[in-house]
Amino acid sequence: MSLFTMKNVRKTFAHGEVKEEILKGIDVTLPEGKITALTGASGSGKSTLLTIAAGLQTASDGQISFEQQELTSMRSEELRQIRAKQFGFIFQFAHLVPFLTVEEQLALMLETAESSLSKQEQKKEIRQVLELVDMWKRKNAYPPSLSGGEKQRVAVARAIIHSPKVLFADEPTASLDSKRSQEVMRLIQRLSKERHITVLMVTHDMDMLDYVDHVIEMRDGKIIQEDSIH
Template sequence: MAFIECRQVVKAYKIDRHEIVALRGIDFTMERGEWVAIVGPSGAGKSSLLNLLGGLDRPTAGQLKVDDQDLLALKGRALADYRLRRVGFLWQQTGRNLLGYRSALRNVTLPMTLAGMWPWQRYGRARELLDAVGLSEHIRKKPSALSGGQQQRVALAVALANRPHLLLADEPTGALDRRIAMQVMTLLNELRVKYNLTILMVTHDLDIAGYADRVLTLRDGALGQDLTRDSDDMPSIDDAGRVQLPDAVRRYLNETHRLAVEIRPEGVLLRPETDQADDTLAALQEMLPQDAPPERRGLFGRRKKAKA
């Protein structure tokens, strides 16, 4: 049984006399322990989907289950308990994650205080989490005394305080520079393994999405293509921006070839700059996997995942 089930989920908002449809028949599942990234532009409906799965909003139509729990059936105390104990939230803005007047340690203990844990339990758990995110020497500092990356690490510890099985991350690296963002993503993957987390992350950054097991697109409220690359014979891009070509392609191209790069609506095209360019391109296309339509054969960055 899938850990998350979305069946024909629709979400519409009424503004004055107008109805705006944010999600249009969303239909997908996630397995326990899986990390799925949803990419799309601003206004695509990404945050609306997270709000529904986090119990912060209700769908207009459709079915929504998390860990076999029907979210539409939750009300009152049961709904509050779901938000507090079964799901963790990691937001882009640290102001939504942390209270500026509390230390890192007391920020992490707050969700456990609300859950009714004993002081010795919550402080022990908070110290464990802050050590796990590499901030054991900064537990007494307030957010203003921490860097952006450190603040997001504290926020991650807050999100995991009550041992949720599901982590919802909304543009978690949007306010960080590239180097720090990569560090946070690596840490998130390590914690996923350590605490057996299921992660749904939304982002507009394909490079960040590449850390996930599966990548889906969302545009105008509708899920699109699956960008996941499971095969090592697909092109990829490393952290330095270098294109890693499949062995068959590298053997065909000698080091004297120059490649022209063309940006097209369906993806990125690498075209050899030779007199026989057309013949070369045809040969390259024969070497690449043919189990997906042409628009699915674009370049996409992939990274190794931490293993338990």
């Protein structure tokens, strides 16, 4: 069985008496331990698919399975536990808590994920992850003093500190210049390989496809092409 699959996933929004089908029967299997990019024009349905896959909104129809568990039939608390412990999230903007230091951002994530590590083990893991993203030297800094690239590196660290199995990234480089975008993508690529994290990423930047393993192109709520790059 695959780690993460979506079968015949549909999403319909109602605008009064008018219904608009955003996703039209999507079938996806994420290659385990690889980076999959969702591409397509604005309005193609890629961000809707990502948020449904991540359990942030519900599908109108279809099945989503993670480790042979059907997410679409789970109670809300069960799904929350999966999101907190098994999934990681990176968005276009870092969304760091402004009154917490870099180190405290990661500690809060471990608390949210109900980590089983002891306090000493948590401190060791936080240091290791911040060193991985080259942010340990800034551990006591607050978000307002960080550059855009630094904030996004902290966001990546926060997303993987609890050792998630799947990482969902929605336009993680869209707010960065090309140099910082490449730095963040190299980081995500390295962490995916080293920690065997399965990544589903939405991007409109074709340059970022140099760092992914699998590409799914969408148009008008459907998959029109799917290719393995590496």
